[in-house]
Amino acid sequence: xxxxxxxxxxxxAGPYAGSITTLSWILIAMAIAxxxxxxxxxxxxxxxxxxxKARLGGTSAIWIGGIAxxxxxxxxxxxxxxxxxxxxxxxxxADAMRVRITGEMWWWRxxxxxxxxxxVMLDANELHIPAGRPVVLELESNDVIHSFWVPRLSGxxxxxxxxxNILPIQADGPDVFAGQCAEYCGGPHALMxxxxxxxxxxxxxxxxxxxxxxxxxxASPGSMLFRSSGCAACHxxxxxxxxxxxxxxxxxxxxxxxxxxxxxxxNRGTMMGWIGDSQSIKPGNRMPPYKMLSAAELEMLAxxxxxxx
Amino acid sequence: xxxxxxxxxxxxIERAGCGACHTVPGMRWPQGQSGPALTGFGGQGLIAGRLPxxxxxxxxxxxxAPAVLPGTTMPAMPVSExxxxxxxxxxxxxxxx
Numbered sequence: 001x002x003x004x005x006x007x008x009x010x011x012x013a014g015p016y017a018g019s020i021t022t023l024s025w026i027l028i029a030m031a032i033a034x035x036x037x038x039x040x041x042x043x044x045x046x047x048x049x050x051x052x053k054a055r056l057g058g059t060s061a062i063w064i065g066g067i068a069x070x071x072x073x074x075x076x077x078x079x080x081x082x083x084x085x086x087x088x089x090x091x092x093x094a095d096a097m098r099v100r101i102t103g104e105m106w107w108w109r110x111x112x113x114x115x116x117x118x119x120v121m122l123d124a125n126e127l128h129i130p131a132g133r134p135v136v137l138e139l140e141s142n143d144v145i146h147s148f149w150v151p152r153l154s155g156x157x158x159x160x161x162x163x164x165n166i167l168p169i170q171a172d173g174p175d176v177f178a179g180q181c182a183e184y185c186g187g188p189h190a191l192m193x194x195x196x197x198x199x200x201x202x203x204x205x206x207x208x209x210x211x212x213x214x215x216x217x218x219a220s221p222g223s224m225l226f227r228s229s230g231c232a233a234c235h236x237x238x239x240x241x242x243x244x245x246x247x248x249x250x251x252x253x254x255x256x257x258x259x260x261x262x263x264x265x266x267n268r269g270t271m272m273g274w275i276g277d278s279q280s281i282k283p284g285n286r287m288p289p290y291k292m293l294s295a296a297e298l299e300m301l302a303x304x305x306x307x308x309x
Numbered sequence: 310x311x312x313x314x315x316x317x318x319x320x321x322i323e324r325a326g327c328g329a330c331h332t333v334p335g336m337r338w339p340q341g342q343s344g345p346a347l348t349g350f351g352g353q354g355l356i357a358g359r360l361p362x363x364x365x366x367x368x369x370x371x372x373x374a375p376a377v378l379p380g381t382t383m384p385a386m387p388v389s390e391x392x393x394x395x396x397x398x399x400x401x402x403x404x405x406x
Contacts, residue, residue, distance in 0.1 A: 264326040264339070268384040273329030273343045280342035281329055295382030298343075302384075 007178045013152040014170040019085045092134045100138040103146030103159040106192040126195045130204040139165040147183035156182040171198035222304025254306040271302040310398045318399030321392040334403040350400040367397040
């Protein structure tokens with residue numbers, strides 16, 4: 001599906017790729033027309049009647065066909081082409097989403113930026129964007145020259161070490177778009193692909209919120225307190241660096257019906273009470289009382305453990 | 310407290326696990342020490358040292374303490390409004406032993 005050989009290059013899915021594609025077709029049509037004229041002239045020069053040959057080689061034909069026609073046509077084309085593609089260089093809204101993409105041999109770093117240009121989410125080789133909105137890409141390289149190219153969304157632009165090149169992209173609707181490094185960068189350059197996924201704006205916001213929530217849970221105050229209070233020395237929570245085995249495994253403690261080995265219901269209150277002073281509940285058990293914790297800290301820990309479903 | 314039942318309240322206290330933090334009169338286990346003992350509640354002046362000790366407020370506090378007393382340590386508990394009233398009735402009825 002994302003095979004580089006199968007990326008459609010003349011099938012625009014947004015305004016930036018659209019103007020480039022339109023210009024491409026116009027250039028192709030012009031080239032075909034000029035080629036037809038040249039072939040016709042060649043045919044006349046070889047097989048035409050003497051009168052036509054003489055006129056073809058005449059001064060006026062040289063002036064008109066050789067100088068006036070190219071100057072007029074190419075000048076018009078230049079003006080038309082620049083105006084057609086001016087959206088590529090027009091300033092994008094200051095509040096547009098920004099993403100820094102850094103070329104590496106032979107993959108891509110992806111850093112979603114906040115409005116101050118600070119990375120707020122890191123990813124690689126895949127970019128999620130809201131459909132119907134311009135997204136500004138800051139293209140950089142960490143090693144050699146790469147070229148970022150997602151043909152259905154914009155033109156290609158080099159990633160040059162030490163420089164930051166700006167490329168706006170936009171997708172009109174939700175879809176998946178393939179990209180490809182377009183500047184030979186050694187070895188498996190041809191296998192340096194890229195994926196852009198455009199979502200409906202609401203779905204995009206939901207995706208980003210879900211990602212942030214997952215990350216916040218990983219770095220929640222509760223998890224940090226869990227670590228700093230020493231809980232991890234005896235308790236394990238899968239997927240974290242808490243790997244103590246002296247006490248009960250808490251990886252799924254939030255979904256357990258009871259606490260303290262089947263002796264109390266599992267709810268916020270009993271969990272706080274157990275953490276704070278389990279000795280008053282189950283005298284002699286191996287867990288020490290944590291009377292140094294404040295009420296807010298007890299609640300944070302209880303919330304964290306509750307979340308371990 | 311009309312229609313409230315101290316007997317049902319005692320069962321609700323056991324079901325919710327109030328003893329994890331509180332010593333509850335008439336209950337031998339658990340006798341948690343994190344929160345205040347609830348003995349002699351009928352003669353107590355204030356709930357959590359802040360709220361007037363009225364039956365309706367006590368029932369509301371038992372069920373969702375942060376809602377009636379923001380900042381309190383006691384979290385909302387998984388009991389129904391009826392159960393909360395039963396629990397309040399039990400606390401008023403139970404004598405310190």
